[in-house]
Amino acid sequence: MFENAPIIKSTKEFTATRNACKLCAPLGASVAFKGIRGCVPIIHGSQGCSTYIRRYLISHFKEPVDIASSNFTEEATIFGGAANCHAAITNVIGQYKPEVVAMTTTCLSETIGDDVKMYIHDFQKDSQLKDLPRFVTASTPSYQGSHMDGFHEAVSSAVKAFAKGGDKGTHINIFPGFVSTEDLRQLKYLLSDFGFQFVMLPDYSETLDNPIWESYKRIPEGGTPVSAIETCGSAAASIEFGTILNYGALSGRVKNSRLSSTGANYLENEFGVKNYRMPLPIGVKNTDRFVKALEEISGKEMPLRYMTERGRLIDSYADGHKYIFGKKAVVYGEEDFVVAMTTFLDEIGIEVILAATGGESGRLADEIKANCPERGEQILAKNMFDYEKIREWCIDNKPDLFVGNSKAYYIARELDVPIVRCGFPIHDRIGGQRIKHLGYAGTQDLFDQVVNAMIQYKQDHSPVGYKYM
Ligand code: SF4
Numbered sequence: 001m002f003e004n005a006p007i008i009k010s011t012k013e014f015t016a017t018r019n020a021c022k023l024c025a026p027l028g029a030s031v032a033f034k035g036i037r038g039c040v041p042i043i044h045g046s047q048g049c050s051t052y053i054r055r056y057l058i059s060h061f062k063e064p065v066d067i068a069s070s071n072f073t074e075e076a077t078i079f080g081g082a083a084n085c086h087a088a089i090t091n092v093i094g095q096y097k098p099e100v101v102a103m104t105t106t107c108l109s110e111t112i113g114d115d116v117k118m119y120i121h122d123f124q125k126d127s128q129l130k131d132l133p134r135f136v137t138a139s140t141p142s143y144q145g146s147h148m149d150g151f152h153e154a155v156s157s158a159v160k161a162f163a164k165g166g167d168k169g170t171h172i173n174i175f176p177g178f179v180s181t182e183d184l185r186q187l188k189y190l191l192s193d194f195g196f197q198f199v200m201l202p203d204y205s206e207t208l209d210n211p212i213w214e215s216y217k218r219i220p221e222g223g224t225p226v227s228a229i230e231t232c233g234s235a236a237a238s239i240e241f242g243t244i245l246n247y248g249a250l251s252g253r254v255k256n257s258r259l260s261s262t263g264a265n266y267l268e269n270e271f272g273v274k275n276y277r278m279p280l281p282i283g284v285k286n287t288d289r290f291v292k293a294l295e296e297i298s299g300k301e302m303p304l305r306y307m308t309e310r311g312r313l314i315d316s317y318a319d320g321h322k323y324i325f326g327k328k329a330v331v332y333g334e335e336d337f338v339v340a341m342t343t344f345l346d347e348i349g350i351e352v353i354l355a356a357t358g359g360e361s362g363r364l365a366d367e368i369k370a371n372c373p374e375r376g377e378q379i380l381a382k383n384m385f386d387y388e389k390i391r392e393w394c395i396d397n398k399p400d401l402f403v404g405n406s407k408a409y410y411i412a413r414e415l416d417v418p419i420v421r422c423g424f425p426i427h428d429r430i431g432g433q434r435i436k437h438l439g440y441a442g443t444q445d446l447f448d449q450v451v452n453a454m455i456q457y458k459q460d461h462s463p464v465g466y467k468y469m
Contacts, residue, residue, distance in 0.1 A: 019387040019407075021332055022358025023425070025140035025150030027053045029104035030067050031178060032154035033136070035202020037223035038099025042068040042088050044081060044116055045106025060425040061181070061208045061433045066218060068092050072108060081109055085119040093129060096218050100226060103137045104154065110141035134226055136161040145246065146359050148334045151178045152246035152262055155201060159263035162226050165271045166234035171197040172297060173238040173273065175264050177245075177280065177336060178424060181209035182434040186441060193303045194294050199228045199235065201263065209433050232263075233271035237297050239290070240264035241280045242336035247361045279371060280336055281438050282446070283344030284313060286371075290439075309440040316444065317348055320451035325349040327454060328397075332390060332404040333423045335359035335383075339367045341403055341422070342379065344443060346372040350450070353399055356385040387411065401453065406432070418453040422446060 026043050030053055033041040043050040050069035057065040070081055070088035089101055103116050116137045124132060138157040140150040155175060176187055184205035191198045206222025232238075245262050267273040276297075281290035287310075291302050329350050331341045335357045342352045352375075355368055364383050369376035382389070391411045402412045402419040406428045412419040426432025436442035459465050 017358075017384075017386045020358045021356060021385050021387055021390065021407075022146035022148075022334070023056065024049070024053070024107075024142040024147060025145045025153070026104040026106055026142065027056060028147030028149065028151030028178060029102075029138045029140045029154035030065075031057065031147075031204060031208070032151045032158070032202045033100075033102035033104065033138075034065070034207050035204035035223055036100050036102065036136075036158060036229070037225045038133075038219055039102050039223060040066065040068060040092050040096045040098040040100070040219065041102045041104060042070060042092060043106060044070045044085060044088075044103050044109045044114065046072040046108055049106045049108075056425060057208070059427045062430070063208055063210060063220075063433075064216070065208070066096070070109075077108060077112060080112060081114045082119050082122070085114070085116065086123050089120070089123055090129075093133065098133045098219060100134045100136065102154070102158075103135070104140050104150070105138070106140075107142045110139065110144075134162070146334065148178060148336070148359065149246045152242075155263045156246070156261060156266055158201065158229060159232055159266055162229040163232040163267060163271070164230050164234070166231075168236060169197075169231065169234045171199060171231065171235050173232050173235045173264065173267065174198050174200045175238060175240040175262070176200065176438075177241045178334065179241075179280070179438060180424075180433055180435050181205045182436050183438045183442060186436060186439055190306065190439060191294075193305065194298055194300060196294075196298065199232055200224060201229060201232070232267055233273065235267070235273050237274045237276060238264035238267055239276045239278070239293055241278065241290075243277060243279055243339065243367055244335040244359065244361045244363050247363060279343065279367075280340035282340040283347045283443055284310065284317075284440070285347055286340060286343060287439050287443065306440060309444070313440045313444045313447065316447055320447065321349060323451050323454050323458075326351060327400040328353045329401040329403050330354045330356070330390065330394060330399045330408075332356040332385070332387075332402075332408060335361055335364055335367075337423050338364065338404075339371055342368050343371040344446065345403065345450075346375055346379075348447060348450070350401070351375065352379050353397060354390070354393060355379055355381045356390050357383060358385060360384050400457075401450070403450070418457045420446070420449050420453050422449075 030041045033039050047069050054065050070084040076084045120135050136158050138154040201224050203224045207220045210220050264275040268275040276293040278289050279286050281287040327350050329352050331338050338355050338357050342355045345352050365381035368381050402408050405423045406421050406426045436445045
């Protein structure tokens with residue numbers, strides 16, 4: 001019945017957002033906090049927010065995701081959440097014995113103006129408990145930012161809470177952004193192969209993608225230790241992926257501009273740690289940029305293994321070119337992901353006709369132009385888009401391919417267009433958390449997926465099909 005349903009196109013102008021192409025800010029903050037060792041995030045607000053966030057993360061990561069809630073009721077909503085905040089911290093300490101308690105705020109607690117920093121200060125002052133955990137807080141009103149704003153806000157809060165200065169070391173900081181657990185592992189291999197000592201923040205490669213356990217662990221192993229974050233201020237350099245980062249709605253509307261600076265940005269301003277900021281290393285061009293920075297910092301050449309990976313990738317570009325050249329793609333998701341993915345598709349000869357995001361930085365178009373100098377002007381870049389706008393636009397403009405998370409599946413199905421799943425969230429496939437995107441190896445996987453999606457589409461729609469390429 002669904003297949004035969006006519007395509008209905010809305011003719012009215014909508015002012016409301018329908019099925020936003022972004023997720024909520026405390027969700028992103030929770031992911032970042034899960035990448036700190038021994039950390040239990042607490043969402044300061046109602047149960048509904050944390051239930052939604054847990055459900056989303058469990059569906060993508062296929063892991064237990066323990067996130068506490070301060071469980072607002074009507075009373076807390078009216079009189080403030082101090083008592084709930086203290087009760088939540090006490091319960092979490094009692095049940096989890098965490099090394100770190102990370103508090104992230106919701107729309108509700110921000111709207112009533114709860115001063116979470118003060119609540120925690122009072123708790124530390126009055127508590128009779130011995131050996132209190134370390135605390136960090138992130139201000140993440142979701143109406144002022146997407147999950148990426150929340151993610152970067154949490155990273156920056158952790159750096160501000162724990163990093164110290166000191167004599168310059170030889171280690172580096174790496175701020176990978178919200179990428180897959182497999183991406184984090186690949187980055188760690190590359191940095192180790194280069195001979196670097198490094199602090200990766202966050203590192204949820206194990207905490208959100210564990211091996212099987214014999215018995216349940218309340219706090220999974222892995223994550224960046226606070227002791228490592230403390231050394232970030234004495235690092236030789238930082239590498240930060242993303243050029244838009246949290247330059248979203250948190251910037252400008254929030255009076256305190258320190259809120260919108262990133263972790264690496266703070267380390268550069270406060271301790272003079274040079275920041276190499278660059279787009280996510282997806283595609284040859286962007287990965288070369290990352291490798292060049294590593295060569296510059298280390299004074300060493302890229303290890304042979306990666307030169308070979310690069311060579312194989314370029315060879316495959318030549319092999320697959322005829323199946324994808326000139327195809328029209330729609331790319332959607334978080335802003336920095338959209339910029340990097342658009343750059344990659346442009347590099348392999350696919351025409352991105354729409355680059356859409358729910359992010360609100362207003363910088364998407366400029367970043368795409370800067371990274372795709374030849375075709376960038378022709379790419380329609382849309383901030384603050386939702387999936388219904390994408391759907392309506394696609395009915396008229398007929399793309400050949402969707403590239404992004406699984407939330408556009410219903411549009412791809414309706415329009416009979418293949419979808420290459422990547423980014424976050426992936427709800428309708430196994431292994432979404434393990435998709436590789438970064439570096440030559442990640443690009444290779446993506447390239448193969450894109451070409452094979454187009455070949456499969458051709459086979460499925462051919463009256464005879466074909467077996468040889
Ligand atoms: S109310 Fe705000 S914080 Fe809670 S789930 Fe919705 S967007 Fe997120």
